[in-house]
Amino acid sequence: MVPWLTSLLLAAGSGWFASTVGALPAHRQVAASVPIVNVRNGSYAGVHSPEYDQDFFLGIPYARKAPRFTVSQHLNSSWDDVRDATAYPPHCVGYGGDEVGYEISEDCLYLNVIRPAGIEDTAGLPVAVWIHGGGLYMGGSGDKRYNLSFIVQNSVNQDTPMIGVSLNYRLSAFGFPSGKQALDAGITNLGFRDQRLALQWVNENIASFGGAPDKVTIWGESSGAESVNAQTLAYGGRDDGLFRGVIAESGYGGYIGRFPGGLNATNLMQDTYDTLVQNTTCAETVGTPESLDCLRTLPLEDLHNALNGTAANPWGPVLDGDFIADYPSKQLSEGRFPKVSVLIGCNSEEGASFGTGRGPNGGGVNTDDEMRNAIASIVGLEVEKTAGKSLEQVVDELMYLYPNIQAVGVPGLDKWPIIQPGDMVAESMGLQYRRTAALFGDFIMQYSRRRASLAFAAQNLRSWSYRFDVVLPRIPGYAGATHFQEVAFVFDNIRGDGYEENPFANNTEVLTSLAKSMSTAWVNFITGQDPNGPKGLGLPGLETWPSYNTSAGGGVGENIVWTDKDSYIEVDSWRAEGINYFIQNSLTVFGI
Numbered sequence: 299m300v301p302w303l304t305s306l307l308l309a310a311g312s313g314w315f316a317s318t319v320g321a322l323p324a325h326r327q328v329a330a331s332v333p334i335v336n337v338r339n340g341s342y343a344g345v346h347s348p349e350y351d352q353d354f355f356l357g358i359p360y361a362r363k364a365p366r367f368t369v370s371q372h373l374n375s376s377w378d379d380v381r382d383a384t385a386y387p388p389h390c391v392g393y394g395g396d397e398v399g400y401e402i403s404e405d406c407l408y409l410n411v412i413r414p415a416g417i418e419d420t421a422g423l424p425v426a427v428w429i430h431g432g433g434l435y436m437g438g439s440g441d442k443r444y445n446l447s448f449i450v451q452n453s454v455n456q457d458t459p460m461i462g463v464s465l466n467y468r469l470s471a472f473g474f475p476s477g478k479q480a481l482d483a484g485i486t487n488l489g490f491r492d493q494r495l496a497l498q499w500v501n502e503n504i505a506s507f508g509g510a511p512d513k514v515t516i517w518g519e520s521s522g523a524e525s526v527n528a529q530t531l532a533y534g535g536r537d538d539g540l541f542r543g544v545i546a547e548s549g550y551g552g553y554i555g556r557f558p559g560g561l562n563a564t565n566l567m568q569d570t571y572d573t574l575v576q577n578t579t580c581a582e583t584v585g586t587p588e589s590l591d592c593l594r595t596l597p598l599e600d601l602h603n604a605l606n607g608t609a610a611n612p613w614g615p616v617l618d619g620d621f622i623a624d625y626p627s628k629q630l631s632e633g634r635f636p637k638v639s640v641l642i643g644c645n646s647e648e649g650a651s652f653g654t655g656r657g658p659n660g661g662g663v664n665t666d667d668e669m670r671n672a673i674a675s676i677v678g679l680e681v682e683k684t685a686g687k688s689l690e691q692v693v694d695e696l697m698y699l700y701p702n703i704q705a706v707g708v709p710g711l712d713k714w715p716i717i718q719p720g721d722m723v724a725e726s727m728g729l730q731y732r733r734t735a736a737l738f739g740d741f742i743m744q745y746s747r748r749r750a751s752l753a754f755a756a757q758n759l760r761s762w763s764y765r766f767d768v769v770l771p772r773i774p775g776y777a778g779a780t781h782f783q784e785v786a787f788v789f790d791n792i793r794g795d796g797y798e799e800n801p802f803a804n805n806t807e808v809l810t811s812l813a814k815s816m817s818t819a820w821v822n823f824i825t826g827q828d829p830n831g832p833k834g835l836g837l838p839g840l841e842t843w844p845s846y847n848t849s850a851g852g853g854v855g856e857n858i859v860w861t862d863k864d865s866y867i868e869v870d871s872w873r874a875e876g877i878n879y880f881i882q883n884s885l886t887v888f889g890i
Contacts, residue, residue, distance in 0.1 A: 333415070337503040340377040344411075345384050350447045351415045355507070357387040360465070360499035361407040361492065366594045367475055367485050370407055370468075370492050373499075386410060389438030391598070392469040393606055396436040404472065404598065409465040409496055410439055412446040414454050417461075417508030424513040424825045425504055427541070428464040429493060431520030431549070431782075434474055434614055439464035442796025449789055452817050458825040458832065461509045463500055467492035467525075471605055474613040477571030479590045486616040490528045494621075497529065497540040515543040515824045519785055523549030523642070527626065527750075528615065534623040535634035543639040543827050545820065547788070548781055550642045551746030552626040552890045553615045559678030560889030561617040561625060574610035577603075626746075627885040630753035639827040640754050641820075643764030643857065644747050647709045647778030649739020654727050656738065662728020669730055670697065676741060678889050685886035692887055699876040700737040706873075707732025708739055709778030713769060723776050731776070740873060743781075745880035746890075748854070748870060752881075755848045755855060762829055763846050763857045763870060768812065771804040784860070790817035808862050815840060816860060840865050 333344045333353040344355035361370040387408035388401035417423065430437040430444060446462030453460040467473060473489030480486050501511045518526045523546035530544055544550075557563035575584045578600055580592035593601070604610055615622055629635055656672035657663040663672055673693045682688055704716055709732070717723045723731055747763070754761040766784040769775060773783065786794070786801040792810045794800025802809045815837050819829035826832050829843050836842035844867060846855030851869035859868050884890050 334380060335419075335506045337506045339373050339375065341380045342383040343380045346415055347447070350451055352447055352450060353413050353415050353417075355383040355411040355413075357385050357408045357410065358383050359407060360409050360496045363405050364407060364468070364492075366404060366472065367480075367483070367488075367590060369485060369488065370495050372495065386440030387438075387466060389436075389440065390466050390469045391472050391602075392432065392436035392438075393611075394432065394436030396432045396438070396441060400438060400440060402438075406438075406466045406468070407492055407496075408439075409463055409499070410446075411504075411507050412450050412462040412464075413507055413509070414450065414459045414461075417459075419506050419508055421459075421508035422505075422510040422513070423508050424458075424460045424515070425500065425509040425511075426460060426462050426545075426824045427497065427500060427514060427516045428462065429467070429516065429518035429522040429525045430464070431518060431522040432469070433554075433612075434489060434521045434524070435470040435612070437469070437521075439466050443785065443789070443791065445789065445791060445795050448791055449817055449821060452790055452814075453821045453825060456818065456821055456825075458821060460821065460825050461504070461507060463504070465493065465496040467496070471574060471601070471610070471613045474615065475571065476567035476613060476616050478568060479571060479587060480616070481618060482587065483590055484620070485590075486618040487528070487621040490525060490532070490615070490621055493525055493529060494532060494540075498538075501540050512539070512542065514541045515545060516541045517545040517820075517824075518549070519547040520549045520782065521554065523547050524552075524554050524615075526550060527552065528622070530635050530638075531624075531626055531629050532621055535629050535636065537636035541636075541638060543823065544641070545823060546640075546642045547784055548644050548648060548743050549746075551630070551748075551750035552884065553622075554742060555676055555888060555890060556612040556614040558674075558676050559680070561615065561622070562678055562680070562684070562889035565679075567616065570610060570613065574604055577610055625885055626890060627749070630750060633753070633757045637757060637759055639823070640750075640759065640761035641764075641823045641829060642747055642750060642761070643766065643784075644743045645766040645779045645781060645784060647713075647735065647739065647780045648743040649708050649735030649737070650777040651781035652742040653708070653734035653736070653738040654731065656734050657728055662724075662726065662731055663734045664724075664729040666697070666702065666730075668728075669702070669733060672734060673697065673737070676738075677887060681887055684889075685883065687887070692883075695879065696737065696876075699879055700733055702730055702733050704732045706736070708735035709776065713778045714776040717776075727776070736873070737876070740877050741880055741888075744873070745877045745884070748877055749881045749884070751846045751855060751870065752848065755846050760827070761846045762823070762843055763855065764843075765857045765859045765868070767859050768809070768862045770801050770809075772799050772801060784816070787813040787816045787860075788820045790814060805862070812860065812862055812865075815865070819843065841867055843867075846870075 364370040388403040390406035450462045467489040526546045527550045557566045575589045583589035583592050657668050751763050767779045792802050822831045823829045843858045854870040857870050
C-alpha cells in the first residue's frame with residue numbers, strides 16, 4: 299500500500315457514538331425513552347438518538363466468547379433482566395492502521411443494530427448487514443467511517459426505511475489460521491465462519507428490531523467484499539436463506555491473492571504457520587499437533603510480538619473442503635451459488651494501491667527485469683503442472699498484454715502527465731508505476747468483478763455493475779480514483795467522520811450531490827433490489843442504471859461510471875485482453 303494511502307486510512311478514536319454515551323448501569327429502572335428489544339436470549343436496552351431520531355443497539359454478542367483458535371458457537375444462555383447495548387464493541391485483534399485509536403480484544407464477536415426510532419417489531423423493514431474491510435487483518439464495526447446513521451436516515455427520507463447492522467469477525471492469524479494443524483483441527487476460515495454465525499443471529503433475531511429476516515442484503519468493501527463473496531460461495535454455494543441480495547465494493551468474485559498460486563499455495567501457508575510457532579516460546583512444537591495447543595495458551599502479548607513485525611503473515615482463506623469447498627472460478631462458472639440480486643463494482647485505479655511495492659526490497663518497479671520478477675511473484679509455483687506453461691511463458695504473456703506504454707496504464711494521462719525519470723512519482727512509485735498499477739489492479743480487483751458479472755448473467759440473474767471514477771481533492775492525481783475512495787460516498791458521510799481530512803472538502807457541492815446519488819442507489823437496492831428505485835425509473839439527474847446483460851456489449855454488459863461531472867453508462871470492455879487472460883487462467887495459473 300502506498301505511504302500516503304496508509305496514512306489516509308488511519309482511523310482515530312472509538313465509535314463516534316460510544317465516545318459520547320457511557321454504559322448504562324447494569325441494574326436500574328429503565329427510562330421510558332430508552333428503546334428495548336426482546337430477542338431470543340433476553341432483552342437489550344439501547345440508546346435513542348434525538349439527532350437522527352434513531353435507536354442504536356451497540357455491542358450485542360452474537361456468539362459465545364470464542365476461545366482462541368476454535369470455531370465460534372451460538373449463544374446458549376438466557377436472562378430475565380435487561381442488558382445494556384449502548385457502546386460499540388472493541389475491534390478484534392488485528393494489525394494495521396485501522397486498529398489505531400480503537401480498543402482491541404480477543405473477546406470481540408459482537409454486532410450493532412441501527413434503526414429508525416419507534417419501529418414496531420412487526421414493521422418488516424429491509425436490512426443491510428455491513429462487513430468491514432481491512433485485508434482480513436485489521437478493522438472493526440466501530441470505525442467512525444462506517445457510521446450507518448447517514449444511510450439509514452437517507453432510507454427514511456426516501457420513504458423506504460431500512461435497518462443497518464454492522465459486525466466484527468476475527469482477523470489475522472486469529473481469524474484465518476492455516477497449515478495442516480489448522481486443517482486437522484477444523485479451524486480454518488474462522489473469520490468467515492464468525493460472519494456466518496452473525497448472519498444466522500440476524501436471521502433469528504432481526505424481527506425483534508422491526509427487520510425482515512427474508513429481506514437481508516449483505517454488503518462490504520475490499521476484504522469486506524471478499525467476505526461477501528465468501529458468504530455467497532460458502533459450503534459449495536449452499537443457500538441457507540440468510541440473504542436475498544449482495545453489495546460488494548472492490549473485492550468480489552474470488553479470493554484476493556495473498557500467495558503465488560492462490561488457494562493452492564499450501565506449502566507457503568504451512569511455512570507461515572510454522573514461522574509463527576518458531577517465533578514464540580512454542581518453537582519446540584513446530585511441525586506437531588501440540589503447536590496449536592501451545593499457541594492457544596500463549597499470553598496475547600507473546601502472539602503480538604510474533605505477528606507484528608515478523609515473516610508470520612499473511613493469513614487468508616484456505617481451501618478446506620468445508621466452508622470453502624471449491625475454487626471460486628469453478629463455482630461461478632457452474633452456477634453453484636445462491637440466486638440472489640447483486641450490485642458490485644470497482645474503482646478505476648485500484649492498482650494505485652496494489653501495484654506499488656512490487657519492486658526490489660518493496661520499492662517501485664523501474665525496469666523490465668523488475669517487472670518480470672513482480673509478475674512471477676503471483677504465479678503458482680507448479681504452473682507447468684497445472685497450466686502446461688512454464689513460468690517464463692506466463693511472464694512473457696503478461697508482459698505483452700501489459701506493455702510499458704504510459705498511455706494505456708493507470709492512471710490515464712488525463713489524470714496525471716507522463717512520468718519522467720527522476721521525477722517525484724518515478725522516485726517514489728517506480729518508473730513503470732503505470733504498468734504495475736494496470737496489471738496488479740486487474741489481478742487483485744478488476745478481473746474477478748467482471749468474471750462474477752458474466753457468471754450472474756449466464757444464470758439470468760439481475761445484477762448491476764459500476765466503476766467509480768472520482769479523484770478526490772485530497773488525493774494526489776497520480777493515484778486517481780484509487781481503492782476505498784467510494785466508501786464515504788455510499789455511506790453519505792459528507793461530514794467526513796473518521797477521516798483525518800474530510801473527503802468532501804474543497805469541492806463540497808459537486809461531491810455531496812454525487813454522494814447523495816450513490817447512497818440513494820444503494821438504499822434502493824437494499825430496500826427494493828433495484829438501484830433505480832421502486833419504479834425502476836433511474837436516479838435523479840442520471841440515466842437508468844441498466845442491469846448487466848451480455849447482449850448489450852457483444853459478450854459483456856454495461857457499467858454505470860460514477861464521476862464528479864456527469865455519470866454515464868459504458869460497455870464493460872476496457873482492457874479486455876488483459877482481464878480476459880486473468881479470467882481464463884485464474885484457476886490453472888493463479889489458483890483462484
